[in-house]
Amino acid sequence: MEKNECNQRRLTHRDEETKKDLSKRLNIIEGQIKGINQMIAEDRYCDDVLIQIVAASQALKSLGNQILETHLKTCVRRDVQNGKTDILEDVMQVIKKLQ
Numbered sequence: 001m002e003k004n005e006c007n008q009r010r011l012t013h014r015d016e017e018t019k020k021d022l023s024k025r026l027n028i029i030e031g032q033i034k035g036i037n038q039m040i041a042e043d044r045y046c047d048d049v050l051i052q053i054v055a056a057s058q059a060l061k062s063l064g065n066q067i068l069e070t071h072l073k074t075c076v077r078r079d080v081q082n083g084k085t086d087i088l089e090d091v092m093q094v095i096k097k098l099q
Contacts, residue, residue, distance in 0.1 A: 012075060025063050032056040064098055 014022070033056055039049050072091070079087040 012071070018070075022063070022067075025059070029056055029059045029063070032059065061098070068094065068098065 032052060036049060036052050036056065039052060071094075076087055076091055079085075
């Protein structure tokens, strides 16, 4: 297994397009968080702030699900094919945390 792929060092190689997409989504989420902070500073109505918090939370959850799906299709599949089934317990723990 190559050094920069999923391995004991827990690295995952991502192509530049994937990194760009993930970074773009994270920048949007960061903007949402900054917007929430600004809303608090401006004493905006609670319901409006809460709606933005839900939107940011959903965006993070969606991003997490995308990364999990990719992880299952690449790292986990490769490890299982190589007989390293202990990764399944790790995945189950991550899934529990995502709920």
